[in-house]
Amino acid sequence: MNDIKECPNDCMMDCCLVLKKVEQIKRNMPNEEVLYDIADFFKVLGESTRLKILYALLKSEVCVGELSESLCVSQSSVSHQLRILRQNDLVKFRKQGKAVYYSLDDPHVKSLLNQSLEHLLHIKIYDIGDYYVKH
Numbered sequence: 001m002n003d004i005k006e007c008p009n010d011c012m013m014d015c016c017l018v019l020k021k022v023e024q025i026k027r028n029m030p031n032e033e034v035l036y037d038i039a040d041f042f043k044v045l046g047e048s049t050r051l052k053i054l055y056a057l058l059k060s061e062v063c064v065g066e067l068s069e070s071l072c073v074s075q076s077s078v079s080h081q082l083r084i085l086r087q088n089d090l091v092k093f094r095k096q097g098k099a100v101y102y103s104l105d106d107p108h109v110k111s112l113l114n115q116s117l118e119h120l121l122h123i124k125i126y127d128i129g130d131y132y133v134k135h
Contacts, residue, residue: 050081057091
């Protein structure tokens with residue numbers, strides 16, 4: 001399955017370097033299953049209400065009612081989005097009586113949100129308020 005044609009003698013060195021680079025790229029590439037899982041993970045983050053919820057949880061745990069009020073989104077919509085975030089291990093919950101409190105699942109989520117924001121900030125200036133949290 002090698003689609004690379006043989007090079008003339010005068011460029012053999014360049015061809016060897018190219019072949020080595022191609023093999024290195026192939027070796028370092030995650031397998032298809034992992035790539036699909038990463039793509040699915042980013043799809044979860046590709047919905048603005050879910051991102052708002054995650055940013056709301058950066059500072060502290062919050063209940064559904066508080067999220068609903070602060071984001072101006074219905075409680076059923078917030079609950080639906082929280083279920084998706086929970087299924088993807090981005091948030092966790094704890095019950096206290098009848099109340100359910102949500103928080104970020106682990107420090108990786110906070111890091112992911114901060115790195116996303118850092119990436120955008122080096123390109124464009126945004127008014128980010130107090131959502132940016134240093135590690």
